[in-house]
Amino acid sequence: MDILGLYPTWYVPGIGSAWVVGIVATIHVLASHTSIGASWFFAYLETKAYREDRPELLDYIRRYGMFLLVFSYIIGSITGPGIWFSTTVASPRGISGLIHNFVWVWAAEWVYFTIEVIGVYALVYTIGRVDRKTHLKLTWAFALASWATMMIIVGILSFMMWPGNEDWYANGSSLDAFYNLNFFAQLFMRTSLMLATGAILGSIVAARMEDSAVKRTIMRTLAVGGVLGIALGALFFQWYLATLPDNAHTVLEHRLPDYFGPAIVGILAASVAYLVFIFARPHRLRAGFAAVMAVIVLVAGLWPEERARESIRKPYVAGQYIYSNQLIARDVPGKGIHGELAAVDAEGILALHPFVPDELRTVTEANKVRAGRMVGLVMCSNCHSFEEGGLRPLPELLHHSDEPEMIQAFVEGALATGSVDYMPRIPGIDAEREALGTYLATLSGYRPDPGETLAHNARNAQVSE
Amino acid sequence: MDVATILHTLRDPAGIPTHPLVFQVLMVLTWAVHIFFVNLTLGTATVAGWGFFRGGEDHRRLSRGMTNVAKIALSLAIVTGVAPLLFTQVIYDPQWYTANVLSASWVMGFIFLLIVGYLLLYAFYFKNREGARPGVVHYLWSALVLLLVCGFVMHGLSYQQLLPEQWMDWYAPGGVVDPDGNTIHAFDLPRYVFFIGLSGIVAGIYMAAYARFFADREDIPARYLDWVGRLGVRIALYAAAFELLAGVVFVAEQPARTGFGAHPLVWLTGVFLLSLIAMLFAARERAAERAYLLLGWYAAFIALVAAAREALRMAYMAPFDYSVMDYAVNVDWPSTFLFFATLVGVGGPVAGFFIAVAFNVGKHADVYQAGPAMQRLGNLALASLLAWIGVFFALGAWVWLGNL
Numbered sequence: 131m132d133i134l135g136l137y138p139t140w141y142v143p144g145i146g147s148a149w150v151v152g153i154v155a156t157i158h159v160l161a162s163h164t165s166i167g168a169s170w171f172f173a174y175l176e177t178k179a180y181r182e183d184r185p186e187l188l189d190y191i192r193r194y195g196m197f198l199l200v201f202s203y204i205i206g207s208i209t210g211p212g213i214w215f216s217t218t219v220a221s222p223r224g225i226s227g228l229i230h231n232f233v234w235v236w237a238a239e240w241v242y243f244t245i246e247v248i249g250v251y252a253l254v255y256t257i258g259r260v261d262r263k264t265h266l267k268l269t270w271a272f273a274l275a276s277w278a279t280m281m282i283i284v285g286i287l288s289f290m291m292w293p294g295n296e297d298w299y300a301n302g303s304s305l306d307a308f309y310n311l312n313f314f315a316q317l318f319m320r321t322s323l324m325l326a327t328g329a330i331l332g333s334i335v336a337a338r339m340e341d342s343a344v345k346r347t348i349m350r351t352l353a354v355g356g357v358l359g360i361a362l363g364a365l366f367f368q369w370y371l372a373t374l375p376d377n378a379h380t381v382l383e384h385r386l387p388d389y390f391g392p393a394i395v396g397i398l399a400a401s402v403a404y405l406v407f408i409f410a411r412p413h414r415l416r417a418g419f420a421a422v423m424a425v426i427v428l429v430a431g432l433w434p435e436e437r438a439r440e441s442i443r444k445p446y447v448a449g450q451y452i453y454s455n456q457l458i459a460r461d462v463p464g465k466g467i468h469g470e471l472a473a474v475d476a477e478g479i480l481a482l483h484p485f486v487p488d489e490l491r492t493v494t495e496a497n498k499v500r501a502g503r504m505v506g507l508v509m510c511s512n513c514h515s516f517e518e519g520g521l522r523p524l525p526e527l528l529h530h531s532d533e534p535e536m537i538q539a540f541v542e543g544a545l546a547t548g549s550v551d552y553m554p555r556i557p558g559i560d561a562e563r564e565a566l567g568t569y570l571a572t573l574s575g576y577r578p579d580p581g582e583t584l585a586h587n588a589r590n591a592q593v594s595e
Numbered sequence: 596m597d598v599a600t601i602l603h604t605l606r607d608p609a610g611i612p613t614h615p616l617v618f619q620v621l622m623v624l625t626w627a628v629h630i631f632f633v634n635l636t637l638g639t640a641t642v643a644g645w646g647f648f649r650g651g652e653d654h655r656r657l658s659r660g661m662t663n664v665a666k667i668a669l670s671l672a673i674v675t676g677v678a679p680l681l682f683t684q685v686i687y688d689p690q691w692y693t694a695n696v697l698s699a700s701w702v703m704g705f706i707f708l709l710i711v712g713y714l715l716l717y718a719f720y721f722k723n724r725e726g727a728r729p730g731v732v733h734y735l736w737s738a739l740v741l742l743l744v745c746g747f748v749m750h751g752l753s754y755q756q757l758l759p760e761q762w763m764d765w766y767a768p769g770g771v772v773d774p775d776g777n778t779i780h781a782f783d784l785p786r787y788v789f790f791i792g793l794s795g796i797v798a799g800i801y802m803a804a805y806a807r808f809f810a811d812r813e814d815i816p817a818r819y820l821d822w823v824g825r826l827g828v829r830i831a832l833y834a835a836a837f838e839l840l841a842g843v844v845f846v847a848e849q850p851a852r853t854g855f856g857a858h859p860l861v862w863l864t865g866v867f868l869l870s871l872i873a874m875l876f877a878a879r880e881r882a883a884e885r886a887y888l889l890l891g892w893y894a895a896f897i898a899l900v901a902a903a904r905e906a907l908r909m910a911y912m913a914p915f916d917y918s919v920m921d922y923a924v925n926v927d928w929p930s931t932f933l934f935f936a937t938l939v940g941v942g943g944p945v946a947g948f949f950i951a952v953a954f955n956v957g958k959h960a961d962v963y964q965a966g967p968a969m970q971r972l973g974n975l976a977l978a979s980l981l982a983w984i985g986v987f988f989a990l991g992a993w994v995w996l997g998n999l
Contacts, residue, residue: 133596135605137692138766140699141774150703204713207673211680212706218684219699219776222692223607226684230609233618233685234930238937240677245945247674251667252949256963259956264965267973268952271945274980281987295998304612304930309994458608465925467608484601485763487770500771507774 134470136456137222138485139507146521147220148440148513154212156436160327160428161206163320165198165246166276167328171355172253173273175348180266186341188257190348191269194335195254201331203250210243221512223456224447231307231449231465232286239282245275280320288312291443292375292450299451302464307449312373319366325359326401328352331424333408337417349412356405360398375450377551378442385552386441390434397431444513445554453554454512474557479508493561499578502569505562509554516573525573532576538567598759599915605689612927615686615919619905622682627901629679630790631797631894632672637742638798640665640716642830644735647723653819655725657826662720662735664801669713669742686919687908690756697765698751699776705748712741743791750787751779757911785845792841793897795834796871800893802827803878803886810883814960824882831889832875839868853910860903867896941979948976 140147172191179187217225229236249272256265285308293299294311329352336352339345374382404423408415447454451462458470473482480491486504493501506516506524514522531537541556541563548555558566568578611618639661646658683691695702715738722731755765758781765780766772806824809815842865849855871892878885912918951972956963965973 133600133604135608135689137605138696138762139774140696140776147699154703154706200714200717203670204717205710207670208706208710208713211673211677212703214680215695215702215706218692218695219702222696226607226688226692227609229681229684229688230607230611232930233681234612234927234934236681237621237678237934240674240681241934241937241942243674243677245942245949247670248946248949248953251670252953256952256956258962259959260952260963261965264952264969264973267977268949271948271973271976271980274977274984275941275945278980278984278987281984297998302609302925302927304927305990305994306998308930309991309998311995311998313991314995462609465609466923484596484604485766485772487763487767487772489770504772507772511774 133484134482136483140219141511144520146515151216151220152436154209154216156432158209159432161202163324163327164331165202166280167324169273169276173270176266176269186344192257197335221447224452227448227452242275242279284317288316290448299462300464315369315373319363319370322359322363326356329356334417334420337415337420346412349408353405353409381442381552393430393434444552455509471557478559478562493565498565498568502565505566530574532571532574534567534571537570538563602689602915602917610923610925613931615922618682618686619919622679623901623905625678627898629675632668634794634797636665636668636672638794640739642798647732659723662723666720694752694755698779701748701779705745708741709745712738751782754783755781785848789841789845792838796831799827799831800889803882804890807883807886828878828882835872855907858906860906864899864903941983944979945976948972
């Protein structure tokens with residue numbers, strides 16, 4: 131019997147490992163998009179300064195650059211690999227799949243990251259210390275290189291959704307994976323919205339400029355760029371929606387928290403209002419208020435957006451071939467990859483998973499609850515918490531059922547058949563489904579047959595807390 | 596289940612797009628660059644803290660200079676850490692992912708601690724001005740402690756990778772699965788001390804190079820630069836002597852089955868370290884003059900350290916028949932070409948332009964006026980970027996439309 135290449139599980143009570151990824155990713159999205167958006171404002175403003183002989187505009191670039199050194203090049207640079215770290219521990223096979231499909235693409239991305247880091251220091255620290263024409267070239271090179279980092283990562287991000295056609299599965303070519311159906315829509319959408327984040331964060335710095343004429347020029351430039359970005363972003367979002375798979379639409383329409391849509395629309399409207407305000411009243415803005423606006427964008431805009439983007443991929447985590455629970459859902463002949471669901475249907479997950487204690491490999495009456503917990507950890511915990519009030523909490527989703535047979539029937543009828551298109555098809559053998567049903571029932575108070583030892587019950591109680 | 600079978604089964608079914616030796620060599624070389632900047636950060640931060648604490652005009656000036664170096668070096672340490680991490684995840688994915696999941700809370704703690712540590716370093720940078728209060732140095736020491744903890748986490752993960760026979764015991768002690776990831780299960784203190792101790796050598800040699808680089812600047816006193824250079828060589832010399840001892844201890848306490856003590860790379864590394872010590876001794880009164888030679892020799896030494904580190908990993912994996920050379924290859928020419936074309940065609944001109952501008956600005960006290968050669972390099976940098984972007988979109992449109 132061949133074992134499956136499954137890793138141990140990291141279980142985070144309450145928020146789940148998925149939210150750990152989401153928190154890190156949301157912070158990174160703000161930092162990274164701000165940096166790239168800012169780089170284009172730098173290029174525009176410095177060109178304006180050069181052509182109109184207004185070197186005082188460079189003072190803003192220097193200040194915003196210093197701000198970015200802390201915000202984007204500490205927090206952004208660390209949360210970027212932080213996403214790698216968090217997906218490594220939350221979804222090792224998912225990130226492994228992406229890395230093995232796109233390793234050279236990511237290596238090219240790294241070339242641009244290195245250029246960016248060297249460039250931002252060179253840009254900030256040579257203002258006023260090198261001739262203006264040379265510095266202008268440096269700034270434009272920085273802007274182009276920064277945008278290139280977005281171009282590359284969006285190919286990978288959009289593949290996480292799906293390739294959009296069957297070609298990649300057949301030929302395994304990185305070109306078909308990278309330039310997938312969703313790619314251009316997502317790239318243009320992010321390129322547009324980066325101007326908005328670059329403008330809003332940039333207004334914090336602009337609010338502290340002393341020169342009245344400079345402040346007016348900066349504020350109006352940010353406002354126009356930001357509103358343009360939001361308008362184009364909204365337009366490209368429609369294209370983005372049109373390139374999504376059916377399961378994504380199902381989640382969008384039925385499975386997201388009710389406040390998501392209104393929150394995102396609200397934050398876009400608030401952002402437009404804010405940018406119109408700084409255009410009309412450039413001298414009225416206080417840095418503190420601008421900082422509050424940035425936090426609002428992060429919490430009310432980017433967090434729901436990232437949560438939604440994570441959710442609409444379900445049940446897959448990459449390329450519509452790796453499930454969120456790490457099982458390979460289908461064959462990919464172009465890469466020599468084989469689906470694993472049939473093997474689990476035949477042998478059960480406990481027999482095939484390398485990191486299962488020997489005494490749990492076969493379900494017995496004595497170990498049923500612990501075996502069920504093991505099945506739950508592997509099959510369910512990537513997306514669901516076992517506690518009340520956590521991430522997609524199973525006790526609540528199962529309506530607090532304390533009846534093992536009812537839960538088992540649901541697993542067999544709905545999940546094992548793949549009837550719910552945002553859920554993975556959950557393969558397995560009868561004994562393991564029974565064990566899973568028993569364990570999940572204990573989360574709502576069911577206590578199994580006294581045949582299980584007291585010590586085993588105590589351990590389960592510890593797990594459920 | 597057999598550990599060797601588990602390791603081979605955990606490999607990604609997608610395979611790798613190029614021969615594994617390419618990834619192994621790149622992994623070793625990029626790790627050498629990464630550890631160089633890690634050590635430079637720790638070493639210059641320590642000198643910055645010592646200089647501030649010591650007080651006096653020269654020591655405080657040194658402190659400010661080294662603080663600036665540390666904050667930039669940390670940024671470079673972070674970005675250059677991405678490459679070896681990527682390549683490790685390509686050919687040693689079973690080891691890396693398992694070690695990480697088993698200590699997952701520490702993995703995420705690393706991210707948080709690194710952010711806080713870097714912010715504290717920046718706080719010290721902003722507050723480290725003439726007339727700064729003595730208490731300001733606490734920012735620096737706090738940052739250093741956090742960075743050392745981050746280094747310990749990375750060390751733990753690197754070491755845990757080498758012990759797959761213990762993974763199941765760590766994951767399920769007493770047969771009960773513990774998925775909380777709250778424990779660092781194994782560490783090797785001599786190994787950690789050796790890698791951290793390199794910081795003294797690189798910081799000292801950097802100080803000598805600093806003295807050499809700014810020698811043409813009329814606004815920086817020659818007396819001060821001479822003092823910095825000679826001090827740097829002394830620091831590097833003492834650190835190198837310590838590292839010789841630390842290295843012997845590290846090598847000696849490796850399991851006998853690895854044969855590490857007899858490995859040619861270990862002996863070659865030792866020869867380079869001994870010769871570095873001799874060169875540093877000879878350079879005590881000629882710091883600036885010998886600085887770039889010392890820097891070059893150190894670069895070669897650290898490349899050997901990186902290679903020896905990989906040789907040690909291979910020795911740990913040998914009993915499990917794990918060799919990167921038999922990783923399944925699914926050749927992908929488009930992405931392979933993308934990387935090397937980007938590295939050479941864009942990375943070279945653009946990074947070269949940025950570094951050349953910064954280098955020349957550093958050499959001038961007044962405004963640097965770029966000559967024709969620099970102007971051409973700038974134009975080449977822009978042209979390479981525009982060409983890359985143009986090809987990127989043209990190719991993308993062709994593939995995308997063809998798949999509709």
